[in-house]
Amino acid sequence: MPPVMPARRLEDRIRELCARALYEKGPEWVATVHELQLAIQEHGLRVANLATAATVVGQPQLVRERRGS
Numbered sequence: 299m300p301p302v303m304p305a306r307r308l309e310d311r312i313r314e315l316c317a318r319a320l321y322e323k324g325p326e327w328v329a330t331v332h333e334l335q336l337a338i339q340e341h342g343l344r345v346a347n348l349a350t351a352a353t354v355v356g357q358p359q360l361v362r363e364r365r366g367s
Contacts, residue, residue, distance in 0.1 A: 312337050
């Protein structure tokens, strides 16, 4: 079971996992890459859900970049 990570933005978690994957070796690297794959999958699902909501509801303003906030 992967270690429990504190709640924070998913994008930050993905960045941290990418950085860790560059320096880890062996079993730690494998675990980190697996965690990264799961985080990327979760991100894809979130984006798909937002796009679906915007399309179905007809409110494209629901899909916004958070970088400006």
